[in-house]
Amino acid sequence: MDGTLVDTEPYWMAAETALVESFGGSWSHADALQLVGSGLLDSAVILQNAGVAMEAEAIVSHLTDVVQNSLRTQGVPFRPGAQELLRDLRDAGVPTGLVTMSLRRMALSVVDLIDFEPFDIVVAGDDVDNPKPHPEPYLQAAALLDIDIAEAIVIEDSPTGVRAGLASGALTLAVPHIVSLDGLGAHELWPTLDGRGSVDLVDLHQRRSAVMGATR
Template sequence: MTAPLPAAVLWDMDGTLVDTEPYWMAAERPLVESYGGTWSHEQALGLVGLGLEDAARILQDAGVRLPVAEIVELLTERVMTSLREQGVPFRPGARELLAQLRAAGVKTAIVTMSMRRMARTVVDLIDFDAFDLIIAGDDVARPKPFPDPYLQACAALGVAPADTVAIEDSPNGLRSAVAAGTVALGVPHMVSLTGSGAAGLWPTLSGRSAADIAEFHAGHTRHPREDPAQ
């Protein structure tokens, strides 16, 4: 018997839907170095999945002598410029899976800690009607790993969190999705998701279909939360 599709699929953006993490890292290093500091790849990885204001405070600690709001604005502008010049770098299989879910009538939302105008830039560069909703970092009072972003998305879509699948690539994002009560799917990219509480991990979205999402959602109550790929 074919499993029913979830009521909605909620997508993290950076690192999950699109591979923009290198764009962020490319913006961070010269900013820190312009103030005489150093910025390692390991430090950059530490910002993956953080709210932009939290990331900006860490950059201040690294020597960037700018207010938090200015750091967020500067980094966002640089990443948006990279998107416009280089296009949307979809993660493997993400565009295809998203298109299948849309064709099947599943509600979809971006739930990101990037600024709304950056998320809007990504959505506008996609060549089909991809999302019903954007919840961005400047839309919520508390960022990931708090449950607020996913709870807000579910409320706006009119769906129960348990009837959704949330797709994430970072521990903070997964903690947010789990705390909100969604069925959380981890797709590792730059950082390990071991111990993040995901209902399951897929090494990639490549080759995955809407039917796979339906089976994953339907099966989550039969399998305890775990880290092995399913």
């Protein structure tokens, strides 16, 4: 969600910086990049190590509240082409799921701002025992959609997410935003979703399936 569907990473980074500084610490852009795509509890541990004297669950709840308030007051900056691609997939009858390490309440608040029903299912950070880069989030999504994970395309913007997609066995499409995704082994890398539609994803899956079949 964050970085692929919506550009909320600046909101998260601002919330992290304010929290660390409130405990007398410092938080750089490089520090913030460590957390992109990570599970919230994993991120909370890093923030604790930066001097935030709060329980991990309290850190997660606080950051989620701050970011949700930013979304309400400053708006939701959707990533180029993301909503259009989702609408085209829905019109084509392709099952879709949102897999995010944000809390479910955060994910649903963003989904509610889309003026059509974009997803069949949502898997959030508090729905799984093992966050990305573990494959569990994507395997759970495939099970909820009642599909074979090998038939799925995972679209990710973070190294952690790309690793989770690959580990799950899904065809993994990298669309970088804040951090580079070069050299991570993604099956394909697109610079943007802008101008892409369901036919592009079908073509990608058919091409990759043909390559995999030829190498067996």
